[in-house]
Amino acid sequence: MHFLSRRRTARALPVLATLAALALTAGCAGGGGDGGDQQAADQKQTISFYHWRAEDKETFDALIKDFQAKNANITVEQSIFPSEQYQATAQTKIRDGSVGDVFTVFRGAQFESVAKAGLFADLTDEGFVDNYQESLIEPGRREGKQLGLPYQLVFNDPLYSKAAFAKAGVQVPTSWPAFLDTCRKLKSAGYIPVAFPGGDPNNAGQLLNTMVMNNLPADDGFAQLEQGKTKATDAWWVKTLTQYKQAQDAGCFAPNALGTKTDAALALFAQGKAAILPTGSFQVAAVRKQAPDLEIDLFAPITTETPGEAKYEGVYNATFILGVNARSAKQAAAKKFVEYLSDPANAATYANGTAQLVTVKDVKYDSPDLAFTEPWLTKKTLLAPRFQFTNLEIRSAIENSVIAVLGGKDPAQAATEAQKIVDEKR
Amino acid sequence: MTATEPARRAGQVLEPPPAAPIQAGRKRRSPTRPSPLLWLFVLPALLLYVVFFVGPTLFALQYSITDWDGISPSFGYVGTANYTELFTDDTIFRRALGNNLRFVLVVVVLQTVLSLLFAMLLVRNTRGSILLRALFFFPTILSSVSVAFVWSFVYDPNGGLLQEIGVPGPAQGWLGSEDTALYALAVTQVWFHTGQMLVVFVAGLQAIPAELYEAAELEGASGWQSFRHVTWPLVAPATAIVLAYTTIQSFKAFDLVFAMTQGGPNYSTEILATLIYNTAFVNFRFGYAAAESVVFMVLVGLVAWLQRRALRVEREA
Numbered sequence: 001m002h003f004l005s006r007r008r009t010a011r012a013l014p015v016l017a018t019l020a021a022l023a024l025t026a027g028c029a030g031g032g033g034d035g036g037d038q039q040a041a042d043q044k045q046t047i048s049f050y051h052w053r054a055e056d057k058e059t060f061d062a063l064i065k066d067f068q069a070k071n072a073n074i075t076v077e078q079s080i081f082p083s084e085q086y087q088a089t090a091q092t093k094i095r096d097g098s099v100g101d102v103f104t105v106f107r108g109a110q111f112e113s114v115a116k117a118g119l120f121a122d123l124t125d126e127g128f129v130d131n132y133q134e135s136l137i138e139p140g141r142r143e144g145k146q147l148g149l150p151y152q153l154v155f156n157d158p159l160y161s162k163a164a165f166a167k168a169g170v171q172v173p174t175s176w177p178a179f180l181d182t183c184r185k186l187k188s189a190g191y192i193p194v195a196f197p198g199g200d201p202n203n204a205g206q207l208l209n210t211m212v213m214n215n216l217p218a219d220d221g222f223a224q225l226e227q228g229k230t231k232a233t234d235a236w237w238v239k240t241l242t243q244y245k246q247a248q249d250a251g252c253f254a255p256n257a258l259g260t261k262t263d264a265a266l267a268l269f270a271q272g273k274a275a276i277l278p279t280g281s282f283q284v285a286a287v288r289k290q291a292p293d294l295e296i297d298l299f300a301p302i303t304t305e306t307p308g309e310a311k312y313e314g315v316y317n318a319t320f321i322l323g324v325n326a327r328s329a330k331q332a333a334a335k336k337f338v339e340y341l342s343d344p345a346n347a348a349t350y351a352n353g354t355a356q357l358v359t360v361k362d363v364k365y366d367s368p369d370l371a372f373t374e375p376w377l378t379k380k381t382l383l384a385p386r387f388q389f390t391n392l393e394i395r396s397a398i399e400n401s402v403i404a405v406l407g408g409k410d411p412a413q414a415a416t417e418a419q420k421i422v423d424e425k426r
Numbered sequence: 427m428t429a430t431e432p433a434r435r436a437g438q439v440l441e442p443p444p445a446a447p448i449q450a451g452r453k454r455r456s457p458t459r460p461s462p463l464l465w466l467f468v469l470p471a472l473l474l475y476v477v478f479f480v481g482p483t484l485f486a487l488q489y490s491i492t493d494w495d496g497i498s499p500s501f502g503y504v505g506t507a508n509y510t511e512l513f514t515d516d517t518i519f520r521r522a523l524g525n526n527l528r529f530v531l532v533v534v535v536l537q538t539v540l541s542l543l544f545a546m547l548l549v550r551n552t553r554g555s556i557l558l559r560a561l562f563f564f565p566t567i568l569s570s571v572s573v574a575f576v577w578s579f580v581y582d583p584n585g586g587l588l589q590e591i592g593v594p595g596p597a598q599g600w601l602g603s604e605d606t607a608l609y610a611l612a613v614t615q616v617w618f619h620t621g622q623m624l625v626v627f628v629a630g631l632q633a634i635p636a637e638l639y640e641a642a643e644l645e646g647a648s649g650w651q652s653f654r655h656v657t658w659p660l661v662a663p664a665t666a667i668v669l670a671y672t673t674i675q676s677f678k679a680f681d682l683v684f685a686m687t688q689g690g691p692n693y694s695t696e697i698l699a700t701l702i703y704n705t706a707f708v709n710f711r712f713g714y715a716a717a718e719s720v721v722f723m724v725l726v727g728l729v730a731w732l733q734r735r736a737l738r739v740e741r742e743a
Contacts, residue, residue: 084688088707091497113710117497199602201690256583258691259599264584393518393709400692407604407691424515 045333046075050093050100052086053320055285059353067340074333076102084202094119094325101328102337104151107139107319108387109395111148114323120147121324121331128342136318136359139383149342150318151350153357155298155376156209156280156384157314159287162295164191164275172299174307176243183252186275193251195265195274198258198406203265205399207278209315209384210300215240222388225398228426232398232419233412241411243303244402258406270294280317284355284369297372314376317384318359397421483723489716496712508717519718521693522701523725525608526677529697530729532612533676538668541620545627546657559628562621570618574685577614581686601687604694611686611695615679623668630664631657666737670730677726698722 049060057080064076079099081089087106091114094100105111114120123129124146129137132149140148165172165182168189173179186193197203215236217224224230231237247253254260260268262279269277270290277283281298288294300314322341324334340346347360355369357377365374389395401418405411490508494501512519544562548555565573580587583599596603600610634657642652680699683689689696689704702722706715 088703091710092707095497113495113497116495119497198691199599199687201688255597256599256602259581259583259602261578261582264582268584391709393704400690403690404604404692407598421517424511424517 044073044075045330046077047101047328047330047333047337048079048099049076049337050079050081050090050103051320052081052083052104053354054080054082056350056354056356059350062353063341063346063349066346067337070340071333071336074336076337090114091117091119095327097325097327100325101330101334103323103325105148105321105323106387107150107317107321107384109390109392111139111321112142112390115142115147119323119326121326121328121335122147123149123324123335123338126335126339128339131342131344131347131361132359133361139318140321140323148321148323149338150321150359151341151347152282152318152320153359153377154280154282154317154319154384155314155357155373155381156206156282156317156386157298157300157376158194158207158210158276158278159269159281159283159296160276160299161269161272161274162297164189164272167191168275172297174302174310176246176301176303176305179301179303180246180250180252183247183250187251192254192268192274194247194253194257194276194278195260195268196253196257196278196406197260197262197265198253198403199260199264200262201396201399201403203262203279204403205386205395206280207301208399208402209317209386210278211243211303212237212240212385213300213312213315213382214303214310215243216385219382219385220388222385222395222398223390225422226389226391226394226426232401232415232422237398237401237418238411238415240303241401241405241414244405245411247301248406253406258403266290281373282356284373288355288369298376311380312382313379314381315384316376316381317387319387391425393425394422397425486716486719486723489713490720491717492713493711494713494716495710496706497710501713504713508714509721511714512717512721518693518696519701522696522698525693525695526697526699529608529612529615529679530673530676532609533615533679534669534672536612536616537620537623537672538665540616541623541668542627542661542665544620544624545631548624549628549631559621559624562624564621565618566622568618570681571685573614573618574682577617577682578686581610598691602691604691607687607691607695611679611683614682614686615676618682619672619675623672626664626668626671627661630661634660662737666734669733669737673729673733674726677722677729698725 049064053060057078060078064078068075087110090100090103090105090110094103094114095117105114122145124144126146129146129149136153137146137150140146140150160172164186168182168185168191170182170185173182183193194207196207212221216222217230217234217236221230221236225232225237254274265274265277265279266283266286267290268274270287272291272294277287284296287296298314300312302310302313304310322338324331324338328334341350342360344360344362344364347358348363348365350356351358351363351365351370352367355367355373357365357370357373365371386395389398397418401414404414404417409417489501491503491505492501493504548559548562578601581600583589583595583602586599588595588600596606601607638656638660639652642656647655677697678699679697680703683695683697683700684703687695689700698718699722702715702718705711705718
């Protein structure tokens with residue numbers, strides 16, 4: 001059957017071919033390049049602020065409103081993704097420029113990969129860098145350049161309920177035997193001693209920071225493990241795994257801990273059923289939403305036999321690293337926003353609104369929830385070792401050996417299996 | 427019904443339609459030879475297929491022999507190193523492969539048997555059957571994240587549904603135990619998709635002529651004999667669709683696994699789809715993830731081919 005005559009076909013084909021070529025060209029052009037059409041500084045600009053802290057949205061909304069009032073030509077839009085998704089997709093999105101004129105990254109592997117890809121604009125010579133405590137922004141530095149500014153100062157130490165400790169008649173333990181005894185007493189008093197979120201790998205790994213801080217062969221022990229200078233089968237890691245097993249045998253963890261998600265663990269703690277939430281100060285705001293009156297504080301399990309042997313009292317992490325996208329066509333506006341956040345008065349608004357300490361100098365903390373975290377600024381703390389890993393496959397292998405032990409595997413066997421994967425993935 | 431049909435029924439001899447006069451100087455196209463213009467109608471679909479399937483597949487093949495991290499503008503060619511590592515030096519890949527095969531086997535067997543069973547029970551178009559078929563189909567229209575959320579609650583060891591109704595389970599919870607997590611996910615997958623396969627089987631069963639069952643009954647065939655010699659052979663085309671679809675669906679069960687266990691505890695629910703995702707987007711080894719994807723594609727193709735072959739042999743027998 002002939003739909004068109006031969007002559008019509010001859011006419012139609014070039015037209016259709018042209019249309020197809022145009023469609024393809026338009027499709028390819030849609031991807032965008034590096035943004036060659038830089039807008040003039042006095043033009044209205046909208047910048048994207050890309051981060052993972054959904055719980056901070058309201059505080060950032062207030063800050064952005066104030067920033068926009070002071071910078072009438074700049075509009076800031078927040079793009080917020082859950083942290084697991086952020087870990088996975090941030091690099092791609094920052095690279096293609098779809099979001100993130102100003103973006104944030106986690107300390108460790110994510111910072112390293114974004115830096116390696118050249119996605120950070122160099123902030124070394126920006127005046128606002130001086131607003132930060134120099135030692136705390138070290139994780140945002142690479143090869144002598146200040147690429148990012150760690151904004152939050154987090155203590156990845158377990159939260160505990162003062163009421164539960166008082167009811168069980170226990171003090172904050174300062175040695176390993178005292179910690180195990182605390183678990184037994186809390187359990188006898190009817191509490192789940194530790195609401196361990198074993199069903200959520202991301203938060204299950206937070207306890208590792210404090211469990212290992214006094215067992216590491218060196219402060220950068222996990223980095224050394226990744227480099228092959230130490231092994232998971234060495235005594236320090238087998239000891240750590242054995243202590244997890246001892247904690248389990250002492251009833252520290254509920255039998256169903258490995259199936260417990262973060263939300264459930266948080267609810268158990270906020271409802272007063274569990275005495276310890278082994279995640280960190282970054283969950284204070286979430287606890288407050290569910291239990292405004294719960295009296296809480298931080299502590300860390302000390303894994304040495306006597307208090308005097310312990311080198312560290314806890315861990316900290318400088319994270320939520322602010323960066324300006326090197327591929328953004330609106331870098332000037334993006335830097336203005338980072339400068340605004342770096343101002344001590346604005347940093348104080350953020351800190352008090354989100355119950356997070358910040359790395360900015362001269363910040364006045366007036367939130368009651370920061371009153372108990374502030375003393376930790378002067379304690380002997382180690383930069384959270386879990387984030388020394390730059391290879392997340394190796395980190396997973398190590399963290400999974402803890403899960404294997406809590407699932408019933410012998411610590412030495414679990415360590416051997418973890419080391420096999422470490423050797424493969426190094 | 428065509429216009430010539432009444433005449434054929436009446437026993438008339440049909441004359442072929444008169445041929446169109448051939449114009450002088452022009453060749454007449456054979457009526458069986460399609461116009462090249464018809465290709466234009468295929469072009470949009472073909473373009474989409476090339477851009478979104480053939481292109482990425484070829485790119486994956488190319489990246490699978492590189493060390494690209496997915497971010498850097500440049501990469502190097504590493505030959506077959508990624509494939510060598512996969513098969514000789516990757517415990518997690520082998521574990522994910524084993525988990526995936528177990529998951530597929532459990533889901534394919536359970537889902538096929540259950541959907542066929544329910545289809546046989548609900549094959550008649552009574553009001554009750556139609557209502558039940560709709561109810562069984564309902565989970566299919568839900569998003570996989572919603573299903574994952576609901577089933578996470580069902581399995582939750584802190585007051586989840588199974589615990590509340592007194593179903594005994596492992597101390598660590600169904601999703602917290604290395605021994606049960608994969609099977610718990612398989613049950614969720616079966617619940618999610620059985621209704622969809624049931625519809626395919628109902629269509630297949632309703633196409634079987636009732637006379638065949640009547641004949642079997644007259645011959646004194648038992649219920650099992652009717653199923654074995656009438657239903658099973660004639661429902662084979664529907665079974666082929668169900669098996670192929672379920673297999674591919676089970677291999678790709680990324681969303682449920684990711685939302686419910688993230689591959690844990692201790693890699694016990696890591697399957698190839700989640701492993702590829704982690705390799706590419708968490709560990710930034712795009713080249714290696716591409717090699718994993720190529721192996722994955724070959725595996726799915728192989729299993730689908732084996733299934734088709736087995737069913738053809740069965741049908742011919």
